[in-house]
Amino acid sequence: MGEPHLPPVRPPRVFIGFTEVAGYFGNLQSALRSLGIRADFVDESHHAFQYRRPSLLAVLANFIHTALRRSAETRNRPTAAAWWVAALPLRGAKAIVHCWLFAAALARYDAFIFCGGDSLLPRNADLPLLRRLGKRVIWVFTGSDHRPPYLDGIAVRRYRNDIASLIVEAGRVKARVSRAEQHADWVVALPASSQFHSRPFVNFLRMGIPFVLDQRLVVGANPFSGDGTRILHAPSEPGSKGTRWVRDCVQELRAKGYALDYVELSGCPHAEILAAIANCDLVIDDVFSDTPMAVLACEAAALGKPTVVTGYYADLIRDELPTAWIPPTMFEAPSQLAVAVEQLVADEARRAELGSRARRFVEEQWSPRAVAERFLRLIAGDVPGDWVVSSRDVQYLHGGGLTKRQVSETVRHVVAAGSDAALLLDHNPLLKEKLLRFAVPHVVP
Numbered sequence: 001m002g003e004p005h006l007p008p009v010r011p012p013r014v015f016i017g018f019t020e021v022a023g024y025f026g027n028l029q030s031a032l033r034s035l036g037i038r039a040d041f042v043d044e045s046h047h048a049f050q051y052r053r054p055s056l057l058a059v060l061a062n063f064i065h066t067a068l069r070r071s072a073e074t075r076n077r078p079t080a081a082a083w084w085v086a087a088l089p090l091r092g093a094k095a096i097v098h099c100w101l102f103a104a105a106l107a108r109y110d111a112f113i114f115c116g117g118d119s120l121l122p123r124n125a126d127l128p129l130l131r132r133l134g135k136r137v138i139w140v141f142t143g144s145d146h147r148p149p150y151l152d153g154i155a156v157r158r159y160r161n162d163i164a165s166l167i168v169e170a171g172r173v174k175a176r177v178s179r180a181e182q183h184a185d186w187v188v189a190l191p192a193s194s195q196f197h198s199r200p201f202v203n204f205l206r207m208g209i210p211f212v213l214d215q216r217l218v219v220g221a222n223p224f225s226g227d228g229t230r231i232l233h234a235p236s237e238p239g240s241k242g243t244r245w246v247r248d249c250v251q252e253l254r255a256k257g258y259a260l261d262y263v264e265l266s267g268c269p270h271a272e273i274l275a276a277i278a279n280c281d282l283v284i285d286d287v288f289s290d291t292p293m294a295v296l297a298c299e300a301a302a303l304g305k306p307t308v309v310t311g312y313y314a315d316l317i318r319d320e321l322p323t324a325w326i327p328p329t330m331f332e333a334p335s336q337l338a339v340a341v342e343q344l345v346a347d348e349a350r351r352a353e354l355g356s357r358a359r360r361f362v363e364e365q366w367s368p369r370a371v372a373e374r375f376l377r378l379i380a381g382d383v384p385g386d387w388v389v390s391s392r393d394v395q396y397l398h399g400g401g402l403t404k405r406q407v408s409e410t411v412r413h414v415v416a417a418g419s420d421a422a423l424l425l426d427h428n429p430l431l432k433e434k435l436l437r438f439a440v441p442h443v444v445p
Contacts, residue, residue: 015109016041018118022295027210031368111136111379116145117176127183139184147193153240153401163417174424192290192313197391198427210371213302220275228259229345232280240401242287249338283307290400293327301358310334312398328357397435411439
């Protein structure tokens with residue numbers, strides 16, 4: 001008597017939305033499709049860096065975002081009101097589109113991968129129903145979308161003269177994280193920016209960045225024209241990337257006699273950045289980073305170029321992660337920026353070796369196929385224990401895009417304006433105490 005015939009298991013159908021982050025989710029969609037998975041990505045992003053051609057929905061969403069941001073930032077009340085009113089009809093149109101998407105998605109998809117703050121319905125009202133209907137929900141956070149604003153360089157600069165608004169923004173981010181934790185099957189996040197998380201999450205660095213470089217995009221002109229080691233710095237936001245310290249580093253090394261051809265690019269189309277990477281000897285990415293390899297370093301790695309990244313998380317990462325999971329950049333403390341750059345400038349063989357290791361890493365461990373296969377494991381509920389981080393183990397307190405002094409000053413202002421409760425860290429008492437001892441020692445008994 002033969003074994004009973006079992007019907008084949010249908011592969012999951014995956015919906016991805018709504019924000020592109022430097023090609024991450026477009027590449028994930030393509031990789032899932034290459035594995036035979038129906039995957040559809042609805043992108044509402046509209047990037048100045050031209051990662052992809054914007055859709056009509058992306059242009060609509062970007063106009064709404066711009067109008068609401070300007071209405072929040074302007075001090076002129078009539079102007080602010082005009083921007084807010086201008087966004088109203090478009091917000092209504094977007095809501096209608098999302099309601100239609102929600103109805104269609106319920107029938108078409110088994111799993112949903114969301115990024116940042118948006119799901120299908122306003123204020124994530126769809127999430128409880130998705131769970132009740134047995135849909136799998138994966139939520140991916142990539143940086144400022146879940147990092148406490150008082151530890152985020154971009155937010156601190158935006159609200160430098162308005163601590164009350166910074167505290168309000170912290171509440172919004174904390175609520176976003178809490179909603180994702182409550183309703184998602186798994187949250188994917190970087191430990192160094194997960195101070196607001198109160199439940200276990202999957203380590204972003206284990207999932208990886210599904211990076212692939214289309215060589216046809218490397219079409220810009222060579223920006224280097226001088227002699228010496230060609231160094232590229234391409235900050236998306238110079239203040240948060242520590243560009244001032246990068247310039248000081250270059251001047252220090254030139255004073256020591258090194259010939260450096262330094263190029264700095266910001267706000268350029270993506271193709272120009274890729275062409276500059278292809279023609280450089282090394283990249284300096286970020287001075288105050290909480291990750292060893294973001295997308296610029298991935299792009300450098302794909303082209304076999306080494307990257308220097310510095311950040312205070314470098315002092316912790318080797319104790320928190322297996323060596324095999326740590327991307328091969330030169331990731332050091334900010335105080336070691338000049339030392340790290342000098343080591344690569346002075347040693348061409350070391351540059352070549354680091355660039356080669358970085359290329360192997362993104363081609364193998366962080367290939368789109370490898371990352372997509374890990375997402376399929378999350379969707380199937382097959383999550384190895386070593387992928388999971390306990391929120392209580394998050395003890396990094398220096399944030400991203402800020403010096404230690406800036407973190408200390410900002411936290412002191414937040415506590416002065418709203419007490420230590422405004423930090424929203426009661427779920428992690430040890431981290432809260434460490435942050436207060438660092439920034440406001442007199443309030444800790």
